Amino acid sequence: MSCLRYRWRGRGAGLSAQPWKFLLLNMVTAVGRSVPRRDGASKVTGEARYTDDLVVAGAWYGKTIRSTIPRGTIRSITLDPAYDWGGSRVVLVTADDIPGDNVVDLIRDDQPVLARQGGEIRHKEEPILLLAAADRSTLEEAAEHIRIEYVPAEPVFDPAQASEVYTTIEIRKGDDVEAVEGVEVVVERSFTVGLQEQLYIEPQGAIASPTPDGGITVIGSLQCPYYVHRALKRALKLTDQQAVVVQAETGGGFGGKEEYPSMVAIHAALLARKAGRPVRLIYDRHEDLAATTKRHPGVITHRTGVKKDGTLLFQNIDILLDGGGYCTLTPVVLSRAAIHASGPYSCPNVRVRARAVATNTPPNGAFRGFGAPQSLFAAELMVEHVAERLGISSVDLRRKWMLRLGDTTATGQKLTESVSSDLVLDAALKAVPPVPPVSPSRPSVRRGRGLSLVFHGSGFTGSGEKKLSGTVAMEALADGTFQILTASTEIGQGTKTIFCQLAADALGVPMGRVTVAPQDTSLVPDSGPTVASRTAMIVGRLVQEAATEITERLKREKAPLRVEKSYIQPDSLHWDETTYRGDAYPIYAWACTIADVDVDVTTGAVRVTDLVTAVDCGKALHPVLAEGQVEGGCLQAVGWATIEEIKMKDGGYQNDRLATYLIPTALDAPNIRTILVENPYSRGPFGAKGIGELPMDGPAPAIIAAIHDATGVWLDEIPATPEKVIAALARKPA
Amino acid sequence: MRDVTYLRPKDLQDAVQLSRTTPGCRPLAGGTDLMVMLHARTLRPAPRAILDVWSLSELKGVRRVDGMLEIGAAESYTGIIRSAEAQQHLPALVAAARTIGAAQIQNRGTLGGNLANASPAGDTLPVLLAYDAVVVTDRRSIAIDRFFTGYRHTALQSDELITAVRFPLDRQVVFRKVGTRAAQAISKVVIAVCRQPARVAIGSVAEVPLRASGAEAALASGDVAGAIAAVTADIRPIDDVRSTATYRQAVTQNVLRELLRQ
Amino acid sequence: MVQFTLNGRRVSFEGSGSRRLLDVLREDFRATGTKEGCGEGECGACSVLIDGDVVDSCLVAVGQVEGRDVLTIEGLSSPLQQAFIEHGAAQCGICTPGMLLAAHVLLQRTTRPSADDVREALAGNLCRCTGYTKIIEAVLSCGT
Structure with a gap:
């Protein structure tokens, strides 16, 4: 479990390479070092206070009554008239008690x-009623005295049969893919990915x-205080000042605490x-x-046209994601899925x-990777299938196809710096011994x-x-001393420390x-929000800029003083939302x-x-934390690829307990070796790029390819449960 | 749970007395199943009292009795795993105990609890069947092959307490559990096999842990291939949250083949 | 009434012996370092030591600790804690108390554990942040 680090400077680092060298020699004392994390001591002693650890005098317990269909x-909703519903015993909230809009504010209302x-x-x-009581037994007892009757309608569970579309996206590059000339081989394949719980x-x-x-003040377990703030204001008709949202110590998020906490907070409020x-x-x-969001399941179909020598001529890709019962963040998830669908290839x-x-089904929502793991799974296996058809090595095919400096992506984005396809491929290949x-x-x-390769x-x-x-x-x-004021949250990834x-x-002072x-x-x-691999790179850069400005002003002024820095889009980035052309991301x-x-x-x-796994993070601001992101993300991906399965029954999840929804234990986890490659990004803080989600993308296709290497069978669907493997082996010609 | 009375008997005799005189009383050992169900309020009928037998010294230990090895009903799996006698005479039981949960569950789970809970997926239960174990209660001995009477139903009377399980010393039993992950997994299929006498016991493939009678008959006549072929008719697997009937059929045969090759 | 030792102090609890030890620790003794992750003995976040053995406190009726010695994270003092900080073994921190207690038991019994020993000893404690790599490294660093 050793860690190798490659420092790579030069081509692609652009004009900023020299100032960093200067910084590294003269000023940098904290960045790049694995200093003790800020929240470490409180977490190893039990002192850290998570939401349920907080003592709030006079607080009652709340409960959500949900639909069973x-x-x-x-x-009808009927309260047992014989039961004592007195407000001193129990409080009941229905939709009629909502002072503002009966909507969880997000993308679509x-x-x-x-309900x-x-x-x-x-x-x-689906939430219908809310109850609160002074103690849990009264709460449970009251819940048993409510009867909800429904008029059921025919549910839709198969996305292929669904008539309601949340959103569509089309990306076009070059000529009409089916009219491309010179195509010698066309390979077509469909891939299916399953639901996954953030857990x-x-x-x-x-x-x-x-x-x-x-x-109302809400303290909660959450990633995005201002998402909750907006939602709270709208549903409870509160002013900016009346709604206060505070993040308690948060025991993991992975996207699961991006949008759903708005629901919990409004209900509590x-x-x-x-x-x-x-x-x-x-x-x-x-x-x-049972109730909160999952990773979107989906079906991704590729038709790929090549010459016999492997030259890539066209990619024709269809993506179908299942959004579930409400829109939540689905359009944005689909967007990231579509943009990453052609893989890191030119x-x-x-x-x-x-x-x-x-x-x-219950709505699907944000989960680390946000659509990209789904579409990259298909893209990477497609490389394997084309290589197999052509009888060439899939590594060689990747080298032939992969994006390099100066190439353009599917959205027409020209890659002008920090392109590391060859660096990570070489580093990973070099690090593995023969099987x-x-x-x-x-x-x-x-x-x-x-x-x-992703x-x-x-x-x-x-x-x-x-x-x-x-x-x-x-x-x-x-x-x-200096204080950083940010809504970016610590959810374990190390925000506070970095x-x-x-x-x-940037201030030239000790971290203390x-x-x-x-x-x-x-x-x-x-x-x-604390999402989208943006905290270190985008917000971190703002922290760096704010500190730099403070340093300058302190040369002329005296403390106390305050500066604010807001993100300004560089003029060089262009994006057309209507055509999906342009610079989809500032960097990859x-x-x-x-x-x-x-x-x-x-x-x-x-x-x-x-x-x-060799990962180009631009600059490892804190190598141990960076490796931690990679290792944790990789294991989540291993779980998604192998054992994390959700079976549906009548529109609900059968795997609704930890005895049935299984994630990898320490005995299941592979030896994970991380190689941090540092190919700096000129606008990242000290060259850093976001890597929170990246490790979720690569392991699943690598594992399916490895299963094929081991057994000769291709699985087109994850998780690759023992049931699917046994079935595939049985179908394999002797 | 607030309305559930907690009873701590001072010894086994006291426990037997309390069990017989307290209506709606459930014995509590390590709590690995019962405490979950109590908290989730899924026990029917809802118990009115729990009788804590965990600390009763009479229900602990691994010892020789009448030429058999006796394991106290409230002895933990960890105690079984560490017992030199169990390691020597009941290696398949030790192997099964090691697959249950992880340290936290092995420190609390017991044979008595596994038997009383009578889950078709109970990891030790096929092993007990393959050993022809005897369940000893406060009033009688019950042969293991008559113990499971239906889905989560046993031959126990409502106030009967399991005190020990007895095993013969001379059996060669092999064991294999197929779960979803390496630890903390409930089985998809669990099999214990003895060649002499012929015993093929399987869990998670029917409403009870069962003896595969067709496979045993073939095995008794030395027909290994016949046993592997016959086992599919002995089991009645279903599709559930943990696996599929098709998989359980195929893998029962595969695992039986492996165990009989040893 | 239940009397037991909690982190070296004699304590008594007046309520029902059928309550979960987890709830009594958190609500009555404010020992909130013990976390509830699942309530069914799967995740190990509620791990505590009873007479030196690691157990899930959600599966223990408080009456069962009568006369026994209970150790929670609040009572732990081990080089493992510093090692967890240094090696990056704690990320979100919610599994950390239980993980530390399970690792502590291992080191009490095995002075120089192998990586496989560590994996087995921690298999009852789920972590979703670290991939376990740094946790295993941290525990191995404390072997003597």
């Missing part, structure tokens, strides 16, 4: 806070408290408002698994047609190796960062003199992953034994 309307009586139910577990170990939760000004006292709304694992003629549809033979004592085991856009897509204009503030205080490193080096203000909307500006991070697997042909069990 996937589609229909509510015929389709998702209600609570209305007579209103539509679009998925199982942060701390379930969703929020505590809401009414404030004397008629407002409605209960608190009606009860006139604080209310704790903490999900248990079952509710969290193809003259590309057509991507992407569609996301509505079905009657060791299987011990003769394990005759049922077949061993194989597979490789993948890229991932860092930061928001297209004009996202420009529209958002994320802001960071920094204060120089009279005592000689921001302090960046600030300390830099602090981070709490993620509290009454204190910090909106830095944008790159990874090559090599997976070794053991397949037991007796049981069909796939064990990923070793994973080597």
